[in-house]
Amino acid sequence: MARKPLREAPHLSARLPDGHAADTISQADAPDITTFAGGGRSARDWKPKHIYFTADAYREPHGRRIAARLEDLGLTYDVQKGNRLPRLGGATVRETYQRAKNTLAIVNAPPSALRLTPIPPSADWQFHLAKGCPAHCQYCYLAGSLPGAPVTRAYANLDTILENNAAYIDPNRPETTFEASCYTDPLGIEHLTGSISRTIGWFAGQPGARLRWVTKYDRVEPLLNLVHNGRTRCRISLNADWVTKRLEGGTADLSARLLALRKLALAGYPVGAVLAPLMPFEGWQEAYAEMLGQLRAALPAGADLTFELITHRFTPGSKGILQEWYPNTSLDFDEEKRTKKHNKFGSHKFVYPREQMRELKEYFTAAIAREFPEAEVLYFT
Template identity: 50%
Template sequence: MLHDPRPALRSTPIWRPKRVLVTASAQAYPHGRSIAERAEALGLTVERLRSDRLPLERGEDPRKAYARAKSTLAVVVAPPSKLRLQPIAPSADWRVDLAEGCPAHCSYCYLAGSLKGPPITRVYANLSEITGALPSYLGQGVVTSRSAERAAEGTTFEASCYTDPLGIEPVTGSLSALISWFGRWDAPVQLRFTTKFASVDPLLDLDHRGRTRMRASLNPDAFARFEGGTSRVAERLQALRRMAEAGYPIGLTIAPIIAADGWEDAYGGLIADIAAVLGELPASADPTVELITHRYTPGSKAVLESWYPGSDLDMTGAQRREKRTRFGAVKQVYDAPTMAALRRFFETEIAARLPAMRVLYWT
């Protein structure tokens, strides 16, 4: 059995960045000014900049640079490219970004190597422009818009590709604003987000009209050492149940699935915990499951090993094979026998213990 090094259940405090920077352009937007005011109300020091250049230190020790960046929130204006949405199969039709960067410290983070520069969290002030671009994508896309199996979800928009929107919500208010906007959008649409955090109180009373699906990103407690700064799994499950009771559709994102020693017992225990907490949900919950195995690129591996030099997450290449994306990028994924064993286990366990949950995809 794997040892869970964490102490007894406790509430995870909300993220309080040590530095909040607001660019000159961001200050021109009501949402940008609102974020600055929220940060000050939390007792944070806000630096209102006179330009759009972020005053970040360069050339310092990589570990210090990482720590400084991860404790910095920058309020900026999303560039025009963010208003031209990109498809995000197999999760949803389209990706909508509220921010880039995340306050968590996950040693498998798939953003490593994907984002340029220090890993600060950049949140977008021009939320009105972002939402204004969405209606032109209604009925478009191939994941749910034109899928017989998932057509009931409508046109889907994924908000957690480049951030954990609930993790930064206490400071930004962006997720609540977007959920409310989708609630007012009288169309067959669904906003989706997944999170490793549990502070859902601000979301429970929103007029969401069932157009937002929250998913909890889960791994067994035995693998908690790979998910620093996040809420306990038990807290995430309780938060998910509260959201279901508030009328939200919900789901599970079991990711990344890690084939370490003892994984069968670890994931079997996780599925048992899920069944215990999420039994007898309201019909509106429409619970779903997404299953994503651990993978990494050479670039992300190099970045992660510089950020987390003491991590024992296996990225040695054992039980791995190369997979090339349609864009020519190389990923290390589990080899065929390991993938087959993982998939067989999850399909069997979910069918037996979570029969009401619809599996959306395996990857």
């Protein structure tokens, strides 16, 4: 049934009183934000055309917070009688894709989602705020990983999900890390869910835990005044302008992402640059040098920065799906130019050949050491 917008309890209860960790960068030490020639093109806020709540999700406190956000945005939604969603596919692949990318389902994470799994090398554990993403990256990591139509499913039982994390914090180690963006871009749906804000607030109160998440979006303003106690590392996914413009539809452009990273660093968050997916396209060294130069200019003095370096890869399954979704893609899926990398489950992915991997690794390691001697490179893969 269609619901008319209701006025309910404020949905911003995730927002905690203002205040920053002791290591917040002093505004006096940092150049004024207006001096960075950033700006660029922000990502447009996603306004899904179809929004469904399952009955259980609508009963959850966080489900009601999401409903209040939707109402504030003037978006209407349907609440299902039970916990099944309506059929979300279309008659053709294209139709299914278009409908799914315009659909938000608010559901409860199933019990299996509460049995966390490790996610090396990124973090000790992965947990999920949502599965699916409204952006249109032509190499999307989710293709082939998530079954069915690419609907975004946001989880309403967030309080249960967060409390469940507590059981995975190892009291014998100084910190246990948790990754929240394996299957979604949390900032791309934050205006609809408020979930990453609430999660940052929860981790702020967990001395032994660290949150990590990554985005290609730029509307970070709701996060800037949260109490985070330095326990969340906000990472921005960056790539050469050439890649971002051609292959990352619906996301913020490079300048807007860099400005977002700068704002997060100025708000005292540890930050990260996830350089992914790295591609040796023609002129790649100059293009990546330019991107790293822009990052250097955007970073305020004293920022706590890490790098993660991830080369482009695909599986036979993801290639098939992506070529159906993006039939005119300029992304190079030529298996002849790749090396097969097998995993312990007997399947394989296509990665760049050893020599190209070596070249990429050497280039980025040297460039980062030169431009960002203070930063740590966490891994290259």
